[in-house]
Amino acid sequence: MKTRIISIAVSFFLSFLSAGLLAVSLPANEIAWLAWIALVPLLITISGRRVVSGFLLSYLCGIISSAVIYDWIFAAPGYQLPHHVILALIVGLYTGIFGLIYGYVCNRWHSAAALVCAPFIWVSMEYIRSNVSFLSLPFPVLGHSQYQHLQIIQAAAITGGYGISFLIVMVNAAIAGAALMLVSKAKPPEYLNCQSPSKRSVWLLFCIVFILLGVTFVYGKTVLSRPAGGKKIRISVIQGNIDKEMKRDTRKYAGDIMRRYTQLTHAALKENPDLVVWPEAATPGLVLKNLSLQQELVSLIKKADRHFLIGSSEYPKFSDEPFDKNKFGNTALFFSPSGRLLGQHLKMFLIPFGEYIPYEDTIPWPEFIVPKENRARDVPGNEFTIFELGGAKFGVVI
Numbered sequence: 127m128k129t130r131i132i133s134i135a136v137s138f139f140l141s142f143l144s145a146g147l148l149a150v151s152l153p154a155n156e157i158a159w160l161a162w163i164a165l166v167p168l169l170i171t172i173s174g175r176r177v178v179s180g181f182l183l184s185y186l187c188g189i190i191s192s193a194v195i196y197d198w199i200f201a202a203p204g205y206q207l208p209h210h211v212i213l214a215l216i217v218g219l220y221t222g223i224f225g226l227i228y229g230y231v232c233n234r235w236h237s238a239a240a241l242v243c244a245p246f247i248w249v250s251m252e253y254i255r256s257n258v259s260f261l262s263l264p265f266p267v268l269g270h271s272q273y274q275h276l277q278i279i280q281a282a283a284i285t286g287g288y289g290i291s292f293l294i295v296m297v298n299a300a301i302a303g304a305a306l307m308l309v310s311k312a313k314p315p316e317y318l319n320c321q322s323p324s325k326r327s328v329w330l331l332f333c334i335v336f337i338l339l340g341v342t343f344v345y346g347k348t349v350l351s352r353p354a355g356g357k358k359i360r361i362s363v364i365q366g367n368i369d370k371e372m373k374r375d376t377r378k379y380a381g382d383i384m385r386r387y388t389q390l391t392h393a394a395l396k397e398n399p400d401l402v403v404w405p406e407a408a409t410p411g412l413v414l415k416n417l418s419l420q421q422e423l424v425s426l427i428k429k430a431d432r433h434f435l436i437g438s439s440e441y442p443k444f445s446d447e448p449f450d451k452n453k454f455g456n457t458a459l460f461f462s463p464s465g466r467l468l469g470q471h472l473k474m475f476l477i478p479f480g481e482y483i484p485y486e487d488t489i490p491w492p493e494f495i496v497p498k499e500n501r502a503r504d505v506p507g508n509e510f511t512i513f514e515l516g517g518a519k520f521g522v523v524i
Contacts, residue, residue: 136171137171137175137179137183138183138186140167140168140170140171140183141167141168141171141183141184141186141187141190142186142187142190143167144164144165144166144167144168144187144191145186145187145188145189145190145191145194146190146191146194147160147161147163147164147165147167148161148164148165148187148191148195148268149190149191149194149195151164151268151271152195152266152268152270152271153266153270153271153273154198156271156274158271158272158274158275161268161271161272161294162294162297162298162301163298163301164268164298165244165248165295165298165299165302166298166301166302166305168183168184168187168225169228169241169244169298169299169302170302170305170306170309171183172184172225172228172229172232173232173237173240173241173302173306174232174237175229175232176229176233177226177229177230177233178229179229180225180226180228180229180232181222181223181225181226181229182222182225183225184221184222184223184224184225184226184228185218185219185221185222185225186218187218187221187225188217188218188219188220188221188222188224189214189215189218190214190218191218191221192213192214192217192218192221193210193211193214195266196210196213196214196217197210199213201370208494208495209495212495216261217255217263220251220252220254220255221251223251224247224248224251227243227247228240228243228244228247231243231247236323236327237303237306237322237323238303238323238324238327238328238330238331241299241300241302241303241323241327241331242299242331242334244295244296244298244299245291245292245293245295245296245299246292248268248291248292248295249288249291249292249295252267252268252288252291253288259484260478260484260485261478262475267287267288267290267291268290268291268294268295269282269286269287269288269289269290269291269293269294270287271294272290272294276346276350277342277343277346277347277350278290278293278342278343278346279346280342280345280346280349280350281293281342281345281346283349293338293339293342296331296334296335296338297335297339299331300328300331300332300334300335303323303327303328303331304328304332306322306323307322307323307324307325307328309322310322356518357516357517357518359400359401359515359516359518360397360398360399360400360401361399361400361401361402361403362391362394362395362397362399362401362402362403363403363405364387364390364391364394364402364403364404364405364408365390365405366383366386366387366390366404366405366408368383368386368408373407373410376410376411379410380410380411380419383408383409383410384409384410384419384422387404387408388426391404391426391430395430395432399432400432400433400515400516401432401433401434401435401515402430402432402433402434402435403434403435403436404434404435404436404437405437406437406456406458406524407437407438407439407456408436408437408438409423409436409437409438409439412438412439412454413436413438413459414438414459414467423436423461423465424461424465425465427461427463427464427465428463428464428465430463431463432463433460433461433462433463433515434459434460434461435458435459435460435461435513435522436458436459436461437456437457437458437459437524438457438458438459439454439455439456439457454504454505455472455473455504455505455506455507456472456473456476456481456504456524457470457471457472457473458470458471458511458522458524460513468513469511469513470511471507471510471511471513471521471522471524472505472506472507472508472511473504473506473507473524474506474507474508474509474510474524475506476504476506481504482504482506483496
């Protein structure tokens with residue numbers, strides 16, 4: 127009985143440990159190197175256990191890590207603890223399914239096979255989480271942890287972020303395999319109920335890791351060593367850091383917001399940029415419908431004599447839905463130096479329950495999830511927009 131209690135306690139500890147390591151390795155904590163070992167405790171504790179135990183331990187890991195990773199959403203108006211619990215339970219499920227499949231492979235074949243399959247299973251779960259209807263949540267994938275390591279992330283140009291995630295999980299699997307092998311050789315106590323891979327399997331895992339890492343680093347170094355070609359375009363990015371309370375009451379603080387961005391723009395113009403970029407939803411109102419705001423903005427653009435890309439909220443230019451003055455879209459507006467609107471891009475993929483209500487006419491969502499006074503009003507765009515400046519084409523990610 128005592129051995130069983132200790133075994134459960136150790137399993138929970140290792141699951142909690144992986145959850146913590148995953149959470150702090152990703153933005154905004156950004157201790158990136160921890161991502162390369164974050165899954166090792168979890169892989170060790172679920173190797174050789176029953177499939178259900180592997181699922182529950184992994185699910186626990188996923189719930190805790192999700193609760194920490196997504197705590198920034200509390201800054202959104204109306205987002206409360208019940209919503210956060212639901213989010214963690216849903217997102218954590220993907221880590222649970224990872225443990226379920228891993229445990230099945232481990233019990234059906236062997237831990238060596240499960241360790242080799244681990245990166246395939248993990249990346250599959252990341253892809254499904256990022257694309258599953260209105261519950262899709264593409265941020266973050268494990269590969270995002272390495273965004274500051276330029277030599278590593280060059281491979282993402284070919285594989286996407288999923289390729290970097292694959293590499294990270296493969297490294298975790300190799301380290302976990304080595305740890306399991308060493309523990310088995312040391313005649314571990316009964317409460318460490320782990321299934322050890324063979325020495326040959328561990329060497330194979332490390333050979334795969336060294337090949338993948340070698341190819342990644344060589345490719346990254348090659349890409350970074352190439353001289354930048356083509357015409358250079360100087361871009362100034364403005365970040366006003368406007369307090370959320372001010373953004374909620376734009377009628378009261380519109381003047382303060384515009385003064386802040388105007389001052390920052392004048393400071394940025396000293397660097398002689400070709401393009402000035404304001405952040406998402408920067409303007410205190412609908413530029414294309416608020417004549418005084420539009421005139422103020424156009425005046426600033428003309429004086430600056432530069433192209434501007436400005437985040438705003440506007441009525442959709444094209445929409446299949448009937449016009450509704452209470453509905454508008456998250457927009458990027460592209461202006462010429464003369465103040466003429468050259469184009470606009472409307473955000474295409476909206477955040478469920480924050481920017482739109484999924485299946486609003488079909489599913490009677492309970493009020494604690496969708497308060498009646500807090501109905502979403504955003505309209506999605508229906509096309510990708512390409513802007514052009516000095517022969518260079520670019521798009522906007524919102």
